[in-house]
Amino acid sequence: MKQNESLAREQRGWFEAIHRHPELGNEEFETAALVRQVLTAHGIRLLPCALPTGVVCEIGHGDGPVIGLRADMDALPIQEETDLPYRSEVPGCMHACGHDFHTAALMAAAILLHEAEDTLPGRVRLFFQPAEEITDGALQMIRTGLTDPAELMLSLHTYPFLEPGTVGIREGAVMAAVDQFKVTVTGRGAHAASPHLGLDPIPVLAEITLALQTLVSRRSDPFDQVLLSVTHLEAGNTWNVIPERGELEGTLRTLVPESRAATRERFHRVCRGISEAHGCACEITWMAGPPALYNDVRLCERAKAVAEGLGLRVERQPCSMGGEDFSEYLDAPRKRPGIFIRIGTGGPYASHHPRFTAAPEALFPASVLMAELAKSLLNNPLTGGANDAD
Ligand SMILES: [Zn+2]
Ligand SMILES: [Zn+2]
Incomplete structure (x- = not known):
């Protein structure tokens, strides 16, 4: 527990640092450098990645199943108008979609998984992807070939319309x-x-x-x-x-x-x-642009059980006609099941608003959820046929 408290504190520091120094799509050099540096310092294995601003690491050994976890790292060309002590120091650039949150959440998830590495009956690959907002980051990451072995893909997104401590999960179509x-x-x-x-x-x-x-x-x-x-x-x-x-x-x-x-x-x-x-x-x-995003029913059931087991409230999220390039990982050239979980980060401002904020107290629980969900899927693989998006 003590260990977790210090990791949560450390994580808050990464989150604030990334928020202070937002970078637009394909320019996430400092962010990627921070991710690499933290993962390496924790003894996590980085995989060579052809993308200058992409980072991929792998945890676990052997020939068991491979689970993919994905975070996006880019910011938006928006002038921040919040009063946060760690508000953007880059004029006209802001993390207004919570990708700083996603990055920090996945960094801590990697560390939690790494702590349990010897008990994992398979591998987890974590993808820190550039350029989601300009919709080609997922395709860039897919073209590296590093996502090929992943049988399932998991991702998360901040959600201002749910309070911290709540997650939104919906089966079927979630984004257009x-x-x-x-x-x-x-x-x-x-x-x-x-x-x-x-x-x-x-x-x-x-x-x-x-x-x-x-x-x-x-x-x-x-x-x-x-x-x-x-x-x-x-x-x-x-x-x-x-x-x-x-x-x-x-x-x-x-x-x-x-x-x-x-x-x-x-x-x-x-x-x-x-x-x-x-x-x-x-x-x-x-x-x-990207295809519609469909959450696999079996993954939703599993994620719900894991979230509730961790004391998180689960709500059925509404479908959105917004887009999200995470769908690319679930579509061609290889179809695979996936889930996109909304993490309640409090409001009142919607994403892409100059006053958008994501509550930092939701960070560590999001990391625990992603790590525990990956562990659960390695220990008890999904059964039954994939529910095809179409
Ligand atoms: Zn966005
Ligand atoms: Zn986003």
Whole structure:
């Protein structure tokens, strides 16, 4: 117990240090250096990792099953507005999504697992991943090949809408697939007084914006969550000129791969069809982000039992149409079961808010939960077929 108290104190120090020095995606040099230094000082085996700002370590021996634990380390381009004594010292950069919490939580989980290393009937690999907020960090980590042996992947996220001491667990869909789009409509510029001599892209963009709403309201099954937001609409720069072109941007969020593909296809048809009807050219740029995130039912049951055994309250978390690149580890090229656990870190501000805070007292219990869950899964592997996300 004494030992745990000193580890919890040490952990608070890492958390505050990382919070003070936030780093954006793929620039997590200091954070990764701190993780490496602490893990090495505790005698934990680091695996060579090709990512300059990624850290991977392994605990346990032998040919038993391998469990993967993942934390993300990057911050956001937000000016912090909290009064924390350890608030960000980097102007315009802040840990507003709790990735400092995730990093510190996984560091202590590694140390707890390392203390029990000789009793583990398998191995645990811990992945400290860069660049979650710019959605390519998980893919970078997967491309190193280091995640290949992991049969299961576990991850955690701060959650301001639950109090410390509570965790949110939900089976099935928890986060959405994220697609980003940009549509450029090109017509012909003209004097505002001579619209017949030009091809005005503005009414075309307006029509497309409204027609896209019907992809959700008229073309999607009402029981299937599909969300489409046009968030940026721009054309022209003055009152008496019809512009040559204009553009719109936005995002599509879905939970089911078939709906994702079908809506994307309809989206293209609507944009092209309306543009063509008005004699304008249409160029669509589609950027596919991470797939939807599905929690394995058996893992949820296990995590719930382990959490309750540790005296944590468990609540069923709501599904979110936000995205999270942890889903990449559970999807192609290898499908594997996983769980994404929400750790109650208190509010009142939502993540990505300049006043977002994560209660440090939730840190150590989160580490114990992750370590105990990994141990439980090594000692009593899941049985039954994987519940496939789709
Ligand atoms: Zn975030
Ligand atoms: Zn996050």
